[in-house]
Amino acid sequence: MTPVQDRAKLKSEIKESRKHGVINMVKVNIIGAGIAGLSTGCYLQMNGYDTQIFELHELPGGVCTSWKIKGFTIDNCIHYLVGSGSSDDFYHLWSELIDMEKVKFVDHEEWIRVDGKDGRFIRIFTDIDKLENEMLLKAPIDTDLIREFTGAARRFMRLRLPVEKARETYSLIDVLKVIIRLFPFLGAMRKWGSISIQEYAERCKDPLLSKTFSSMFLPETVVIFILMSLVWMHKRSAGYPIGGSLEFARLIEKRYRELGGKINYKSRVAKIVTGNDLATGIMLENGQVHSSDIVISAADGHCTIFEMLGGKYIDDKIKDYYDNYMTFPSYLMVSLGVSRTFENEPHSIILPLDKPFKLDESTEVEDLFIRIFNFDGKLAPQGKTSITALLPTYNYEYWDNLKKSNAVKYGQQKERIANKVVEVLEKRFGNVESNIEMVDVSTPSTVIRYTNNWKGSFEGWLMTTKVGGFASSMRKTLPGLGNFYMAGHWVEPGGGVPVAMMSGRNVAQLICKKDKKKFTTQRVRR
Ligand SMILES: Cc1cc2nc3c(=O)[nH]c(=O)nc-3n(C[C@H](O)[C@H](O)[C@H](O)COP(=O)(O)OP(=O)(O)OC[C@H]3O[C@@H](n4cnc5c(N)ncnc54)[C@H](O)[C@@H]3O)c2cc1C
Numbered sequence: 001m002t003p004v005q006d007r008a009k010l011k012s013e014i015k016e017s018r019k020h021g022v023i024n025m026v027k028v029n030i031i032g033a034g035i036a037g038l039s040t041g042c043y044l045q046m047n048g049y050d051t052q053i054f055e056l057h058e059l060p061g062g063v064c065t066s067w068k069i070k071g072f073t074i075d076n077c078i079h080y081l082v083g084s085g086s087s088d089d090f091y092h093l094w095s096e097l098i099d100m101e102k103v104k105f106v107d108h109e110e111w112i113r114v115d116g117k118d119g120r121f122i123r124i125f126t127d128i129d130k131l132e133n134e135m136l137l138k139a140p141i142d143t144d145l146i147r148e149f150t151g152a153a154r155r156f157m158r159l160r161l162p163v164e165k166a167r168e169t170y171s172l173i174d175v176l177k178v179i180i181r182l183f184p185f186l187g188a189m190r191k192w193g194s195i196s197i198q199e200y201a202e203r204c205k206d207p208l209l210s211k212t213f214s215s216m217f218l219p220e221t222v223v224i225f226i227l228m229s230l231v232w233m234h235k236r237s238a239g240y241p242i243g244g245s246l247e248f249a250r251l252i253e254k255r256y257r258e259l260g261g262k263i264n265y266k267s268r269v270a271k272i273v274t275g276n277d278l279a280t281g282i283m284l285e286n287g288q289v290h291s292s293d294i295v296i297s298a299a300d301g302h303c304t305i306f307e308m309l310g311g312k313y314i315d316d317k318i319k320d321y322y323d324n325y326m327t328f329p330s331y332l333m334v335s336l337g338v339s340r341t342f343e344n345e346p347h348s349i350i351l352p353l354d355k356p357f358k359l360d361e362s363t364e365v366e367d368l369f370i371r372i373f374n375f376d377g378k379l380a381p382q383g384k385t386s387i388t389a390l391l392p393t394y395n396y397e398y399w400d401n402l403k404k405s406n407a408v409k410y411g412q413q414k415e416r417i418a419n420k421v422v423e424v425l426e427k428r429f430g431n432v433e434s435n436i437e438m439v440d441v442s443t444p445s446t447v448i449r450y451t452n453n454w455k456g457s458f459e460g461w462l463m464t465t466k467v468g469g470f471a472s473s474m475r476k477t478l479p480g481l482g483n484f485y486m487a488g489h490w491v492e493p494g495g496g497v498p499v500a501m502m503s504g505r506n507v508a509q510l511i512c513k514k515d516k517k518k519f520t521t522q523r524v525r526r
């Protein structure tokens with residue numbers, strides 16, 4: 001039989017089996033048990049597919065994770081979860097995976113506090129009116145700019161992003177409905193989607209206000225990203241889940257298992273098996289092959305396209321992303337367990353350094369971003385506190401090579417950076433150094449080892465002006481390869497936990513549409 005006949009035979013067999021109502025037998029292999037992989041699995045199970053997940057780590061969640069040392073839980077991920085409150089449409093999607101009423105969320109009054117070197121500070125309140133008052137009070141010289149920013153946030157308060165349906169499945173009527181819904185906001189979306197936070201910050205005359213804007217997110221990100229974040233926080237729908245990120249991810253893992261899904265941990269996928277340009281299964285690094293009718297990669301995009309598939313299914317557009325688009329950086333995270341409380345201190349603070357501090361060969365930082373988990377009693381024994389400092393770097397190679405080539409120096413570098421964090425905290429709060437019970441430093445090498453994200457990136461593609469704002473999207477299929485899909489933050493610029501969840505849901509919709517099946521969901525039963 002020629003390859004073409006072979007391919008046609010396989011296709012007609014699948015079609016035939018689906019026609020005869022044995023759709024439940026359609027087997028799907030999913031790579032990755034991060035939020036996107038778990039979500040894809042849940043929604044396909046809800047729609048009668050027979051799925052299993054292959055995950056390299058021994059835990060669910062991917063980068064949405066936490067770990068515990070000496071009684072202190074170190075939370076790696078969720079600062080705020082969009083859809084935590086019922087005022088946002090994401091809440092209804094989350095309710096299909098999790099009993100949201102059972103999750104306790106904290107909605108902070110302050111998002112971040114930004115300290116200046118001169119003793120001044122600006123509080124980024126999550127209430128837009130309070131934020132405006134604070135900024136006007138602290139930086140009156142920038143009144144016009146402040147009012148422009150908070151005015152835009154108020155305007156976006158009425159915007160409801162269409163999250164219910166995958167764009168690729170839109171009918172003409174859906175397109176019209178979305179245009180009507182978004183029409184009043186299109187001008188503002190274009191305006192705030194074509195200016196970066198850094199550019200906006202540079203317009204400020206007051207240096208502390210400038211620092212405040214550039215501290216809200218990564219400076220290359222488009223301003224609409226922080227405007228929408230503030231809108232969600234203002235509406236009390238971007239809270240932090242008590243217990244932290246791994247506990248949250250485990251709720252979705254539980255749902256997946258209850259729906260009949262199977263997870264294979266410690267199962268690194270080395271290759272996506274193809275035959276006649278159809279994905280037919282996966283091969284693990286130990287050589288085991290698992291066949292399936294459909295393969296979905298919810299794992300790192302670069303590894304999927306260029307290693308698991310050998311770069312065979314790309315076009316100029318995909319090449320352009322991977323050659324030219326900016327990724328979120330990698331990061332070091334210094335975590336401390338401190339035997340004291342920080343009751344009236346801000347939970348999230350930017351602390352300026354006296355002089356720039358060298359992180360690695362190509363990275364200097366001028367301030368530290370600190371989280372004090374004084375709002376989550378589950379993360380530390382009573383009377384004690386978990387603290388983390390997140391230090392971004394693009395020099396993942398330095399850390400990964402150092403770990404492999406010189407373990408002693410790697411350890412020394414981690415210690416040097418941890419000492420700096422302790423020194424700064426001691427100066428700001430006092431009574432820290434003598435109370436330290438636990439120190440942990442994770443590096444880009446840690447991110448790569450446990451999640452395999454390209455360059456140790458923490459969230460995939462940055463939402464830059466090149467990518468555009470919330471209207472941007474990437475294809476979830478690859479040119480020339482059938483029965484294959486991708487989900488997660490490598491196909492959703494801007495990334496994030498809710499977007500990874502939605503990405504999996506959307507892939508399930510695409511598959512249902514292809515199979516001419518009505519996509520159905522069920523809320524979690526109480
Ligand atoms: C420090 C930090 C802070 C963040 N803060 C927030 C926040 O406040 N709010 C928010 O919404 N988002 C936040 N995010 C981003 C968010 O966590 C991610 O965008 C989202 O969780 C991505 O999910 P994913 O499933 O697409 O990818 P991942 O989490 O990367 O999951 C991919 C999975 O695939 C597995 N895998 C990879 N390769 C293979 C292979 N070959 N074989 C088998 N398995 C494989 C990995 O081990 C991993 O489990 C943060 C992330 C970080 C790191």
